[in-house]
Amino acid sequence: MSTISTQLRNFKEPTKEQLTQLFFSLPPTLVDQAEQDGLEKMEINAIVSLSDDAEEDSYGGKLHLIPPYLSFLSVDHKSVRFTIPLCTIRRVEKLNARAGVYALSLALWHGMKVVVQLTSLRPTADLFCSLLRDALKAELQKGHMKLVKGFSKTCYSETLVAASSGMEENPSTQKLQQEAEQNSEGNETSYHGGLGLKYKFPGDPRRLREASKIKLWTKYLEKHGRNLTLLRYPQCTRLTQVGLPNRLRGEMWEVLSGSIYLRFVHPGEYLRILEENQGRTSTSTEDIEKDLHRSLPEYSAYQSEEGIGALRRVLQAYSFKNPELGYCQAMNILAAALLIYMSEEQAFWLLEVLCDRLLPGYYSPSMHGTLLDQRVFESLVQRCLPMIHDHFQEVDVQLSVASLPWFLSLFINSMPMIFACRIMDCFFCMGPKVLFQVGLAILKINGEKLLEIQDDGGFIHLMRDYFASLNESAYPDSQDPRSRAINRFQELLLISFREFSTITDDTIHAERRKYRSEIIYSIESFSKRAAVRNLKSLERFTKDQGGLIYDALYRAMCIAPPPAPVLPPPSLILGSNDDKPETRIGLKTFRVFLSEVATWARDEKIIVNGFQERVDREVAEHEFIDRLFFFWDTACRGALSFQDLVSGLDGVMFNDLMENIEWFFNLHDKNKDGYLTKDEVLTLSESFLFIFRYEVGDAYLGAISRFMTNAFEYGDTLLPRPEGEAEDSPPPEIGHNQPYLNLATFRMVVLADEILESFFETDLSASFRLEPVQLSDLPAGNVGFLGDLLSNLATDDNKKLFNRFTDQIGKTIGKHQVVHRPAIGRYKTLEEPKARESLLTPSMRRSPSKSTLSESSTITSVPSSVSISTDVSGQSTTSAPAGHETSPMTMVQTANAALMERTPFAIDDAKDEEEEDEDFFGDEDDGVMDEVDAFLEAHDNGLTQVERDVAKDLLNAKPVS
Amino acid sequence: MADSASGATDKSVQVKLVLLGEAAVGKSSIVLRFVSNEFQANKEPTIGAAFLTQKCRLEDRVLRYEIWDTAGQERFHSLAPMYYRNAQAAVVVYDVTKAASLEKAKSWVKELQRQANPNIVIALAGNKVDLVQPSASTSGTTSSESEDEADDATATPEETAGGEQAESLRQVPRDEAEAYAKEAGLLFFETSAKTGEGIVEIFTEIAKKIPIEHILASTRGAGRPGAGGRPGAPDGGVTLDENAAKGKDACNC
């Protein structure tokens, strides 16, 4: 049976602020915590310079204070960026510089000095400084500064730099450097590393030019910080694009993806999760077991218990941390690749960042992220490579059959490990757009052959052959040996980043926005079809009706989500795959469900206020509804499944008169002995009252009162008399919960009344309507000028605001009117139908017993004419909270503002840039830098010459004493 | 993969076939047995679906099966339509030692009958019958001995069970499944990827039932059915004739 998830409906597009935080890889929980602690965020224009010996330009951009982090992004959005935990800032000094220049010098843990010139107006800069001071103080108080030292020992970069730092002598930073060296003392081999350290890294280290890469990185990390304090200058991106050195790769992945911040602030959490869940099994752990031996099985570590054990622990720990996602095939491949380069703890946190932020929704139970990005990729292909797209359409080839695994396993499953790792390097450094860029480049490179394929199979074969040839020369026939030396993988990256540089983060976000609802709709209708198909029985409903019931259930679950199924305690689980959790709803959700399908299960108020007519709908609450819930819960589980609802509705919607009477009787016969007790007769009458509560006129009330009189008369008459007593002797005393009225008698009483008869004949069944209730189902005829405005209001919130506003005006001008909509609505006027002649023969007629009378007085306690309450006095019948009184004028302004604020439609502005750039390989020396230069892109530091001079000056400025 | 990528260039008829069924019922093993006549622990990680091809001979006709072996995990279910769309044939697999797997198979059948190509030929395969047969008959088929080592027995702990014990492992009676298959209009087989029992038969019977003329008519460039067919099997393919038993030396193509 199926589980129904409403997760997707609740998706909210990230705000601009959230996007910024995502961009800088900030852990949301920490940022939220800081916010709760009263620390404020702020962004400010700034020019950032780095201590002279790093030989870096100064860059203009935006500095973001998002406690507990300080982040920077240069104007061109790519050249320079950093995210620094505030606790790694050791000293902040205000610099004494030219007049009108406001600058700070930040000394970081690793000895670099960053000079930031705040280019905003002085008060703004002052504010920024004071907020920074507050945030730093908070970090100091929490003792976070002290954690840096211990943590940095877990980073390989420290060992690397420590080993080479003896050679460096630079007076300006010497003191700080010494400090840093002291800090990293006693740092033997406690750094984290992957299985590769023991089982060898894939690829030939010489051909990978490991040694020279390490040298270049060591130099970079010395000057620009490392691990927590890494400053990302253009060189960092370029060095990453030519492939990270194996030993440093794990740490750089952590740093570039930002997962290092998670590991930093959650020390010991990984081991704790493993310990707390030891021995626990679940569907996820079972699925993990099945896949352990097919995760990069060709790598030697995964032929040993050491490697398999590590893989098992990381995947299990993640599934325990995030049980909702659990485990999805393909995560095994990611984790296996990560573990070659990083420790279990590092891989665990990187997996979290992958599932949560970098590949959002890819591995969730609905895999909506995967489907969405496949759709986005398809649309990018259509835009950038229209010929290929058209050909695929023509021969009916689906892009996803090949591209799905590219995205889902970051190409690890598609190309040789050494190449997949290089794509991952770029992916962690530059973000998810890389997957799209590489995907497009693959298609572009194979363009001609792709235009010849005829079916999915041909497509797959072509791609397989291509990936197998990545090692070969891209230009085997070239005269130039340098060109011949370029292999097809290098060609792939070059084309990815040069020709598809127009694909940016914004492009991806905009495309995702565009297709999200389409994808959600298709996932939802897919699971709907499956749920209807998998019902054990549709009963007498058609498939479409089954679908409508599903829709009502779904809407109810959106409004009142059922509690998530609780994981049983570890000891109790025997982990059986057969017992898949089926979605079941509790009473609360059921009430909403019923309000969707039964007219009497909702309170509908028709509100007229002179400007608009609308219906306000609320879920009714009554014992009768709860009774129905337990009546339909035939398996006594305290919760209803989709099947229960279908069967339950079937039990009432197709009934004729007699069946309905019986159904209603059984519903109230709690112990199912075929008799109602006196108490149950009263409850049943209350059910009538509830169902008829909004009917116009007194007809129904009369019918109920006659019903009660008759029921008790018959009941008493038909009670078995003790042996020997006459038929007309007074009825025996009988308890309130003794069997009293049987079905035959009940039927007779009901049929004695025209109203009740027609209720059971047609109205009851007809009060169930599967078609969705229209939200505003009143014709827009007489709504006036504000009515047009209403149709322009986009969100529900806006509508509520508008409704309150018009009600207010309506009351002031005396036109506010509220009418309850009846559930049956048979009588439009107040005319009352006649009761039938009583069927009782005079001899059977008996005066009702005293007890009956006193109890039947409950009727009077029910308000008798709730049906109409017209409000002309200017007082509200809707219960608006007192605090919400707002003057009409501001309301109009708000409504207008809400209108203006609607997000404009995203305009596709990515162009198909067709640069033919043939001669990108320069003629420098062989070696890494050669390839680095191939990636060299013009970068714009966004500064004029004058600004540059000021920035240079500042590097030699003295602090203000 | 010496074979040229596009199937339309040779005279063979291309048949798209998809394997569906609960995880670990033996889909990949069945394909492996069919394509390379091997049985071993599945080493290929499947993301979405694995794609394999196998050429076969049926009487005077060459068929080229394009096989999509789908990933078993439940959450990949919503991706399945991508693989069964346009499929001419489907093998829905369950495990005779796991009753729940037949339920899942039935739900796949329902889905295929409603969502897939209306002419799709569906075969129901109850796999792992070797587990419920007396051990004597298990050795009846050729060349399974050497491969027993390769089988790391993750799902077959009861391997050594004797006849009666073995029969008690069975959770799905043959009659029941067969009756269901008949009612739903499916081909039915009990198979063992381990011993090879019933595997080639699935593909033979499917081949017979597929409206080949229909496919030929709709495939351009392949309009000469059976022309010039040699009596022997074409390079390394499986021969699907009645005398197939001798020709079990199929290899990967």
Ligand SMILES: Nc1nc2c(ncn2[C@@H]2O[C@H](COP(=O)(O)OP(=O)(O)O)[C@@H](O)[C@H]2O)c(=O)[nH]1
């Ligand atoms: N005894 C036995 N085991 C089998 C048979 N077919 C598959 N298996 C085992 O069942 C497990 C799952 O097989 P696999 O082909 O991966 O299943 P899939 O998930 O449906 O593709 C593996 O351990 C196989 O060795 C069979 O016919 N007999």
Ligand SMILES: [Mg+2]
């Ligand atoms: Mg498989």
